[in-house]
Amino acid sequence: MWKLFFEVCYFLCGLIPSRRVRNQLRTQKLFDWRNKYKALRKKFPELNFRHTRMIKGGWNIGFIVDNRYVFKIRKFFDSSIPTEKIMREKRITDAFQNISPLQIPKIEVVKAGKYTFYKYDFIPGKNLNMFSKKTIEKHVWDWGKQLAEFINAIHNSYPTEIEDLRGTSDGDGWNHNDLCNNIIVNKKTMRIVGIIDWEYSGWGTLETEFNNAIAYSKKVRDSGMQIAIMSHYKAISRKKNKK
Helix, strand or coil, X not given: CHHHHHHHHHHHHCCCCCHHHHHHHHHHCCCCHHHHHHHHHHHCCCCCCCCEEEEEECCEEEEEECXXXXXXXXXXXXXXXXXXXXXXXXXXXXXXXXXXXXXXXXXXXXXXXXXXXXXEECCCCEEHHHCCHHHHHHHHHXXXXXXXXXXXXXXXXXXXHHHHHCCCCCCCEEECCCHHHCEEECCCCCCEEEECCCCCCEEECHHHHHHHCCCCCHHHXXXXXXXXXXXXXXXXXXXXXXX
């Protein structure tokens, strides 16, 4: 859907008489997506780009190629941003690879022309907040348990390799910080299989993570998801305290 939208907008820009205005719109409003896409196709001629979907969110746009790989890139390049900040998401996901009970992206940084992309394997499934409210309510306690286990594992671990990224923020553990939009469910098993898009992850409070698990979807909020997550999390905490 996004790819078609951007293709139409790119075409319509071509009808603008002023070349300066055309280029400005294509760069600033369409994030220079066409040149980024062309650079990817040139870099990976062996991939089937006929089946490409485009994604957009937060600081990034991305391309899902042939349901095999995701290539994610910042909407805008800013030479003043240090490399360490651009690499932040990769460092965090690397640190949690063997900690998370759910699959998370294993990021590879690739250069395509003048652009730098994050590349990782596509996690097949459906975004949880794209299910109907009825379906979410049906599975809310099972999904709440999986998310509670995920939050417990991430929030209560302290990887030394990203200790410098904690900064001075208040909190007591690591959070994903954007769970509601990024939970992938296997449509056959109806189990959560992955958590994607860690660009907003950081050090924070447990309450913030619980809130962000339901913050951006009314039907997820209304399903009782937060109650399910918190109930299962308390049960996990009680078991840990008994040991």
